[in-house]
Amino acid sequence: MTLSFYKVLPLEANLRATPRLLPTNVLTQLQQGQLVQRLPAAVNQPSGWLHVRVEGMGGSGPVEGFVKAFLLQKAPSVLPPSAAVLPAVTVPPARLIPPGPVTRTQTEGRAFSLQEAGQPGRPGPTAADKVRQLTRILEFLDVEHSVRYRPGKGLTYCNIYAHDYCHLAGAYLPRVWWRPTALAQLLAGTPVSAQYGTTVVELNANSLYNWLEECGSIFGWRRTFSTTELQAGANAGQVALICGQRTELNQPGHICAVVPELPRYPAARHGTEVTIPLQSQAGARNFRYGGYAWWKGRQFARFGFWLHD
Structure with missing residues (x-):
């Protein structure tokens, strides 16, 4: 089965949970040029909308939703973004080493992480x-x-x-x-x-x-x-x-x-x-x-x- 892909035309387009223009149903914003896969129309889906799946949204799995059709343009058939093999990238965390204790009672030192004696953690195990x-x-x-x-x-x-x-x-x-x-x-x-x-x-x-x-x-x-x-x-x-x-x-x-x-x-x-x-x-x-x-x-x-x- 040939997959059908579209790309986002404007700088941003709302991906919505339902095919309606409501302030409460926005799932996320799609960016210009981002690829989406067209899915079969949902039950009672009104005209002027496309039912789509989006891959790779900030570490999540695939996300399904609806986008106004005029915001999308048909793209050549390509492999889904998740099928692309990307090189592993390792970036170390950035941390500043405080010159001394950093506590909740200080107004200075907000660029540093807390460093107090006896501060709690989340070791688990359950x-x-x-x-x-x-x-x-x-x-x-x-x-x-x-x-x-x-x-x-x-x-x-x-x-x-x-x-x-x-x-x-x-x-x-x-x-x-x-x-x-x-x-x-x-x-x-x-x-x-x-x-x-x-x-x-x-x-x-x-x-x-x-x-x-x-x-x-x-x-x-x-x-x-x-x-x-x-x-x-x-x-x-x-x-x-x-x-x-x-x-x-x-x-x-x-x-x-x-x-x-x-x-x-x-x-x-x-x-x-x-x-x-x-x-x-x-x-x-x-x-x-x-x-x-x-x-x-x-x-x-x-x-x-x-x-x-």
């Missing part, structure tokens, strides 16, 4: 153990009271809190990342040390979205397009994130953790489907447990959900 350990990490970070995450002077620290949560849980989410010249040297096999402002720069939430999409799978992150799967992962002791990138990149994006549910703090559901996962965040308002569907706001150009074992 899923139940990991859930308890994630809850202990949340208690330890104490986002509602710790000075490190306190907003002020127009600044918020969602990226710092998300990094600290992941760092203690053993999932790499960069606080700093390699500059292009340093990254090119590393890919060429030249050793590079992390030096602030010279070889590495800090990442804000907008930049973390790009990093998760482009590099996350190298470091064990897997993208999902289901809030139900995202919450289930957190409930099984996985590290879970939601990251949103602003349309105006000079405005702050947002990133938060999705955390294991507790009897007092359940996720919101419609039947068996999770509509709003249980979140923990720093930002304009810091909370250990809570959340709403902030990523659906029109100020966000794109968003994504990620899991790490």
Whole structure:
């Protein structure tokens, strides 16, 4: 059977869960030139839409959805992107070595990872153990009271809190990342040390979205397009994130953790489907447990959900 492929025409096109123009059914954004495989039409699919499958979306498996037909152009028959053999790429994590202890009681040192005596981790070994350990990490970070995450002077620290949560849980989410010249040297096999402002720069939430999409799978992150799967992962002791990138990149994006549910703090559901996962965040308002569907706001150009074992 010959596979039928199309390529995306505009700079971006929305992949939707259903063939309707709704603000609530966007799965992700496809980029100009990206290939999609056409699938048979769904039941009651209206005209003007194509049912498609997309490969390689930030470490996830194939994703199916719907795109307006005028946004796509027929492409020559090619092998699916997943069939391409790509060379293995090894990029080391970027970490700054702190000159001394870095604690939750400090406002300086936010470019460094936490380094406190007795800080908790997520060694497991069972899923139940990991859930308890994630809850202990949340208690330890104490986002509602710790000075490190306190907003002020127009600044918020969602990226710092998300990094600290992941760092203690053993999932790499960069606080700093390699500059292009340093990254090119590393890919060429030249050793590079992390030096602030010279070889590495800090990442804000907008930049973390790009990093998760482009590099996350190298470091064990897997993208999902289901809030139900995202919450289930957190409930099984996985590290879970939601990251949103602003349309105006000079405005702050947002990133938060999705955390294991507790009897007092359940996720919101419609039947068996999770509509709003249980979140923990720093930002304009810091909370250990809570959340709403902030990523659906029109100020966000794109968003994504990620899991790490």
